[in-house]
Amino acid sequence: MRPANVQARPVPGQRPAGRIGAAVAVLVALACLPLAHPPAFFESFLYLVFLWVALATSWTILSGYSGYFSFGHGAFFGVGVYTTATLTTAAEMPFLATLPLAGLASMLLGVGIGAVVFRVRRLRGELFALLTLAITFVLATIALNTPIDGGPGVFLSGVSLPRLYATPASTLYLMALLVAALALALAWQLQYSRVGRALFAIADDEDVAEVMGVPTFSYKLRAIGLSAGLAGIAGGIHAVFVTYVTVSETFSITVPLYVVLMSVMGGMRRWYGPALGAIVVTALTYAFVGGEWALAGRALIGLTLILVILFLPQGFAGSMSSLRARWQPRAARPAMPVAHVAPRPSTASDAVSGVGSDGAGAPFLRCEAIHMAFKGVKALDGVSLEVRAGEILGLVGPNGSGKSTLVNVITGLLHPTAGQVLLDGIDLARLPAHRAARAGIARTYQIPRPFARLSVLENVALPAMFGGLQLAPAEALERAREALAFVGLLDRAADLPSMLNLHQRKFLELARALAIRPRVVLLDEVLAGLTPAEIDSAIAMVRSIRDAGTTILFIEHNMRAVLALTDRLIVLNQGRVIAQGRPADVVREPQVIEAYLGTAAC
């Protein structure tokens, strides 16, 4: 599913007004189509195309963008179908008035599911797919056994339609067109917005996205709410189109199967991908109508799903842009100012100057008596420390001493069993991780964790959009270029992270941390795995980051670098602080030597 050699998505530029105009013109032309009195089958064919465009696009808003693959789109669709069916028949509401309610009911279901499921970290990928499928069957069973349906199905033949056009078929055609257009517009708008970019990051690495400042939980809720709401409206319209709804048809496997197929086929990380897939698949099914041909069409769809997954894992849209990128010779890629900026203090101050001016030397980040236990194993046992503005504070300790746990606690990814993380007097310990990033705390990962399917530039732009600075996408890209120039990776901006070597990926981590103009950066073993020459350049870079006014918590095993760089040193062993002070003094303390080398045998 995720081949490492995929091309980065082209960085979208501004939205040209001409394109919006063209889209509106197409929409108006399609809306006027019934005036030309096309043959009835053509109208109903286009109705089905638009229905599936709406359903597949709405599915992609959640599943394609954020990577939460749902097999439960039938549930959202079905709730819409039965809301309209029940309200128009039992409550005799006018059809149009039921549509917002159909959307709302589905949206509430989606948000309700999300509010429970998105809290469970493991429920991603195949488990989320199974879970949503199970929810569909639960709803089907409930509808079948309660007055919602009760078994025989619901007839909607008596429901009167608003007379937008002469025939009901034309009216329904228009409504499906509008829902499809709405879904496409939302998907398009979302893809280029901050939320959309955050969803793409969530699909690649949710924990990292959260640590970079993305409020992942609420964004996922938005995505599922939007996705479900659109499917619900489409369902409401379809209830009247089919005029007779049954549980087995509504909650069948068909809806999830088709939307997954269409989106996977068309490409689910682009707003127009699912629509392409919907057009192709609907046309294929329409070509095979009736009797055994319907069966052949169904088999063909199953076969297509297999072939697309195996041969076109990025779908049509993805494969097209891969091809385009391949034809474009490497040298002729969008010209970017290639600047291998050697870290100079002047550049550094532009690129990294911290937010606000902290009084030099004053402690501004304090950890107070932090305890962290994992099922009885005490990883941190009452750690208290303070980070002073403008310093490089070294944090060393043997493997398993709790350094990484401490980093995770300070950045908010782990909530400590007891204790406080105070920044400007606010306790971050119980807040979600993205709040720490917004407060100006950035980190790098010992093993780089770039977003695999975002380009180097987009990788850096994401934290600029969410951590601390909260920039709009265009400004964030600008900021990302500055940060990339600072670490000397600007000429690789359009590449995917998988095309970088380890050294460059470590610098990409640095650029991502610097992009938010952090107040404090937690550098987690940035030197591990580098050659001595690379270490020297990394040390120079760390120093220039500090010279620009950013406070650094430097976690490292390489003692040469620690002694060369740090102003103060803290030694952690078995979850406790065993020594702190001037680096040269600390390394001579007996308990530090003991922790590293053991006691001498007598």
Next chain:
Amino acid sequence: MPSSTLLAQSVLSGVFSGALYALMGLGISLAWGLLRIINLAHFAFVFLAGYLVYQCISVSGWSPTLVVVLALPLFFLLGVALQWLFARFSVDEFASLLVTFGLTIVIESLIQWIWTADVRRMETPLSTWSVKLGPLYVPVVEAILLLVTLAVVVAAWAWLRHTYVGKALRASAQNPVIAAAFGVSHRRLAFVLSGVAAATGALAGVFVAVGSPISPSQMFGSLGVVLAAVILGGLGNPLGLLAASILIGIAEALTMALTAPSWAPLVSFSLLIFILVLRPDRV
């Protein structure tokens, strides 16, 4: 409130349907737990085997023993072929779900095309034969099913636990790189496991065909129940699967006896949801 005899009869039939769930789920559990392949097409294999058995015994009049002897190696090869496809395209866990979903649709269409969507019933002397055990009726086919399931499940457990192949497979599932460093050829073992999984599916298919009327649409009916049992039992854990299956079977049978049969799916699917939300680490 139904009588105690009725309840006991329900529990008994729950045990039997649980045994069938376990036999159907074994292949899925093994492939998911040890190969990280979610094979939805396993359900299609089960039904394909069921229809082949129906065709050979009921229509062509072959001997049941001969059919079983032929079906098992045939489906073993089918499993090997499927695993070859997964290995050839290095399909990951999630893609396997989609690919086998597509494959299920293809096989379902094929079955519908050959045998139509109508319900088929296989008439064998066994299917109506039951013995009376105190106040309870025990259908002989189901009793055989229970015994076969017990034998297969215990054999699978012992195979994984005590043989080289089983140990190597478990090692590979935990850490393929380290297992490979110790000389475990995951590729070859995966073929064996996938073949065995498909063969157990064929065995389940025999009982699906013999035990009850069969129609293509039932394929998706058993999906939720069996997946719930597979996850509840622990992936790659045959004994856990059997216990979970029988538990779910009894719960379903009691729901049917106490309310209406149409409420039965609620039990397994709700259970699946609860396990996924509350104990996602089981998977």
